[in-house]
Amino acid sequence: MDNTRPIGFFDSGVGGISVLRRSVEILPMENYIYYGDSKNAPYGTKDVDTIRRLTSEGIDLLVDRGCKAVVVACNTATSAAIDYIRDKYVSIPVIGIEPALKPAVESTEDGKILVLATPRTLTERKFHALMESVARTREIIKMPLPGLVEIIEKGDFDEEKSFEYLQEALGDVDKNVRAVVLGCTHYPFVKQSILRILGDEVSVYDGSDGTARRLARILADRALLNPGPERGTIEILNSLGTPEILELSRYLLQKGT
The missing domain is CATH 3.40.50.1860 (Rossmann fold)
Known part of the structure; x- marks a missing residue:
């Protein structure tokens, strides 16, 4: 070998x-x-x-x-x-x-957890099994972001286009969110835009x-x-x-x- x-x-x-x-x-x-x-x-x-x-x-x-x-x-x-x-x-x-839901649960004592992922990831049984096994006592907000992958694939993650997309998608997020799980490997490249919108006090996790x-x-x-x-x-x-x-x-x- x-x-x-x-x-x-x-x-x-x-x-x-x-x-x-x-x-x-x-x-x-x-x-x-x-x-x-x-x-x-x-x-x-x-x-x-x-x-x-x-x-x-x-x-x-x-x-x-x-x-x-x-x-x-x-x-x-x-x-x-x-x-x-x-x-x-x-x-x-x-x-x-898999989405880093377990670290998000273990590292925060209270508050809601926002999971950002593709529509397919959020509907598959593997994700629901993960939620059931590690996050029974926490409120999970599942948010698909259709279109964001395409923006990143075009190299627009550093541009206002991605920020504007995220601002519209995340603008009304519950203020009691304490952690954000990036359930798509594209999303870490727009992490700074997410923090800019939700605030630096929110913890961000990816897998x-x-x-x-x-x-x-x-x-x-x-x-x-x-x-x-x-x-x-x-x-x-x-x-x-x-x-x-x-x-x-x-x-x-x-x-x-």
């Missing part, structure tokens, strides 16, 4: 780069291949069968490139397709992501850190860690294939949240 083989990251577009960044911070010696399916973004408004097919095609590409593990760095794809992908690829670790740490544990448990010590490589691929989307992807990798 060649432990220098890359770790594959898949997302419906550029959002999963927020998870990739955290993984690179924790596992800098690893090699990575990131594949974003921006051609078919967003996934959050598609039916389950379509999401499963597109996710499977993306994972196929990463496995064909020799990846030793795969991270489904997309909440919608995880909700709709993770079980299918794990059944298909039993020989390699497949790590998904990047938990997913990256779980990846590290699984690789260690399976003796798959790259021994290093050199810093690994990062290859960015995208189904859209335009210079603009690849430039945006590299910018987000450097920018962070």
Whole structure:
């Protein structure tokens, strides 16, 4: 087994780069291949069968490139397709992501919790099971944000367009909200706009850190860690294939949240 083989990251577009960044911070010696399916973004408004097919095609590409593990760095794809992908690829670790509802509950004593996610993520049984298991005593406000992924995919996360969208969507949010869970990997790139609207006293959580740490544990448990010590490589691929989307992807990798 060649432990220098890359770790594959898949997302419906550029959002999963927020998870990739955290993984690179924790596992800098690893090699990575990131594949974003921006051609078919967003996934959050598609039916389950379509999401499963597109996710499977993306994972196929990463496995064909020799990846030793795969991270489904997309909440919608995880909700709709993770079980299918794990059944298909039993020989390699497949790590998904879920909204960071548990950390939000454990880190705040009272108040409401606002979950921002795609329509598909919020309706899937995996999210409702998560709410039932970790948030029985807290009031959860579920808010889909259709259209926000498209704004971020166009690189408008730093512009007034994304702020105006969020201001309209979040302007009437209950003032008793104490925590915000970013249930889409695209949304960390507009975190500052969310705080600008809701106030800095609101705590914001996303699943990047938990997913990256779980990846590290699984690789260690399976003796798959790259021994290093050199810093690994990062290859960015995208189904859209335009210079603009690849430039945006590299910018987000450097920018962070």
